[in-house]
Amino acid sequence: MARARTSVRRRAAPRRHAIRKRPVTDALRAKIRKELPEVEEIADRGLRDKVVEAWAKAIAESSFSSISAIPGAGNPRQKVLKKGHQAQHIRVVARMALRLAEELAQMFPDFRYDRDVVLAGALCHDVGKPFEFDPRHQRFWGKNKRAQGWPTVRHPPFGVHMCLSVGLPLEVAHIAGAHSAEGEHILRSHEGTIVHFADKACWGILQTGGLLSDCD
Numbered sequence: 001m002a003r004a005r006t007s008v009r010r011r012a013a014p015r016r017h018a019i020r021k022r023p024v025t026d027a028l029r030a031k032i033r034k035e036l037p038e039v040e041e042i043a044d045r046g047l048r049d050k051v052v053e054a055w056a057k058a059i060a061e062s063s064f065s066s067i068s069a070i071p072g073a074g075n076p077r078q079k080v081l082k083k084g085h086q087a088q089h090i091r092v093v094a095r096m097a098l099r100l101a102e103e104l105a106q107m108f109p110d111f112r113y114d115r116d117v118v119l120a121g122a123l124c125h126d127v128g129k130p131f132e133f134d135p136r137h138q139r140f141w142g143k144n145k146r147a148q149g150w151p152t153v154r155h156p157p158f159g160v161h162m163c164l165s166v167g168l169p170l171e172v173a174h175i176a177g178a179h180s181a182e183g184e185h186i187l188r189s190h191e192g193t194i195v196h197f198a199d200k201a202c203w204g205i206l207q208t209g210g211l212l213s214d215c216d
């Protein structure tokens with residue numbers, strides 16, 4: 001029997017690109033601890049170490065040398081801090097989230113929250129950014145939008161991957177995955193809601209305060 005001819009045209013596969021992964025070293029872990037001193041406020045030592053590991057792995061697998069080297073923006077190509085960088089954003093979100101929870105608990109004695117989950121979640125909420133913000137990924141994805149999507153993977157889902165790959169608990173991975181628009185499609189956890197509003201307040205208030213500028 002004659003084989004039917006198909007007229008399906010295959011799209012040329014985009015050239016692969018790979019960012020060379022560096023090993024996670026003690027020096028890198030120490031750098032992360034220095035950049036994010038709020039890590040030391042996490043009571044559970046295992047959780048503390050995993051937050052550091054998640055960031056160290058995220059940096060080692062990117063083109064960035066540190067969290068501070070990442071532009072201070074909520075998303076690539078969006079409004080960016082005129083003065084400042086990503087580490088300051090992560091730190092202030094952790095501090096604001098904690099403060100929000102503390103103030104609510106002080107005013108409403110029935111208000112309960114898991115302090116370690118708020119802190120670890122806030123410190124890890126943008127751990128997917130070294131991947132999404134990486135200029136090499138941005139360039140490559142930008143040239144292959146139809147083949148790979150745009151952006152191919154945003155920082156919230158990649159943050160979930162980073163958290164789980166170092167053994168962080170699901171509660172923390174959930175906060176990374178749901179802190180931004182992705183969280184509008186699901187029910188955010190209590191601690192995730194605290195971090196979401198701290199993050200949103202940070203960017204929104206810095207903008208009205210005139211501390212952000214267009215990136216181009």
Ligand SMILES: [Fe+2]
Nearest residue numbers: 093125126199
């Ligand atoms: Fe953020």
